[in-house]
Amino acid sequence: MWSLLQIELYKISKRPRTYIAFLAIAGIVLIIQAAFKADPGYLNILLQNVGDTFEVDKGKVINGYFMCYMILNTLLIQVPILIALVAGDAISGEANMGTLRLLLTKPISRIKIIGVKFLASIIYTVALLIFMALLALFLSMAIFGVDDLLVFRAKGDESQILQITKDDIMWRYFAAFAYAAVALTVIAALALFLSVFAENSIGPIVATVCIVIVCTIISNLNIPIIDKNIRPWLFTSYLVGWKGFFYIAIDEENVPIKGSMENWPAIRNSLFILLAHIAVLFGGAVWFFKRKDILT
């Protein structure tokens, strides 16, 4: 199994498309960092919703932790597309090259083959997140320094600012990245599932992106019947659940409670739902792949 995984990772590492995601993330993060370094006035755009309600010391707001939070807020919506580039190619890319039939004439069970491909997709996802963490968190910390994190939050019709002290932040980022890894693994499982049915990689990549877009739109519709009956079942409703780690609980005197989260059960339930999606999608991929006739 380890040897198979090594081979799979080696193949992924040799494909130019693998590095598109890393380049895209590096480009976006560096542009945002450079823009804020050059002109912190960009913050006014972000603060326009809360500026009337709260007095905010802008000089104190911009720091490494804040930059990372903002970058994650922007990027984690787009990363699924980048994950689909690799996971959507896993089976269909082999079919397109003709190597799938060669691979399947080797004495390896189909379950192992698809299992290794899924594992490799997860490793790719985690590698992408680690890369993002290095740039968005640690590079931002180096450029902008560290201070307390102010989290701006829209809660119903109200705006809210939560202050997290700098010694209470790092674990939240590790937790958020771990949560994001699970959320993005759903995308990898979806792309892999679609990849089983296709003979070229464009189809599953585009289909994955379309499904994410459609489900995101449905997740964001404020229609009661959808909110109640459909939204809870869509994985896209939980993709931004990582933010829950930054919604710190506050006591009766409106003072944030260090090391706390406002709603851990909601985060836990979101994780379970995401894991259920992964199980169903990967299980489906295995079921169909085992029975697939290789005709190409």
Added chain:
Amino acid sequence: MLDVKDLNKNFEDFEAVKNLSFTVNEGDVYGFLGQNGAGKSTTLRMLLKLIKPTSGKISFSGKNIANDNNEMLRQTGAIIERPDMYKFLSAYDNVNIFAKLSGIKPTRKLIMDQLEMVGLADRFDSKAKTYSQGMKQRLGIAIALIHAPKLIILDEPTNGLDPQGIADMRNLILRLSREMGKTVIVSSHLLSEIEVIANRMIIIHKGQKIVEGNVSALLDPADTVVEINTTDNNAAFLQLQNTSWQSHLQKTNKTLRLKMNKADVPKILQTLIGMQVEILSVQPRHSLEEYFLSLTNNDTHVEPFTN
């Protein structure tokens, strides 16, 4: 070595393979002959577990391959339709990867020896996408043979090759069989190709077996049809009716056809020359070849061939 019994494959309503049974013995070069769409590739893919049979049984060394824990695949090398490889990787990487996938731990020497055997050692580090079709075919062979399989399955291995490539492939198949003792199953839609490399063969048509047996017996020279074209075929036909060749004559509108032993061709020519018939062309064909050509040219129902 390989025993196929009552194999069937249906794709929805289409019956691609129907009750196909055949046996491949150890050391055979077994020719799998049929026109395009006859069911050759589907059958070979079922042997390689790429396609699941609708019904039937495939046994390798006495074990049903459905329950053999991939033992047959461990001892099989294959090229299906075209040589497959990772084109973004070098020849060395390709052979290395597929050796590992075949369950062996290849040394650098083993890989280089294999590439040397197919004449690619000097380009071992070049990406496969830079190779010519012939080089890809040779790399495909290196990949298929790296784990020293007992059984080699080659589906239309000469497709897309130039005449030199076709000759090289034939020689390689003969070497694999005669010098290395491998069992080879090779499919083709050309009888002439099977005739020169195989010792046993099967012809399938529309998914059904037409005939199976030893090539030497099936292509017995005593069972030849000679087509002779003259300046006046009708006159020549009438003249031959008054000779001892009468019983060999077959009625046809276009040419003279005689069913006879191939060794007697000079005699019939002498007879015709003696009758001052001007001969334009002579084409001896084995009756099996005649029959196979009739399959290719005629898509209507064909009765099974009887030798």
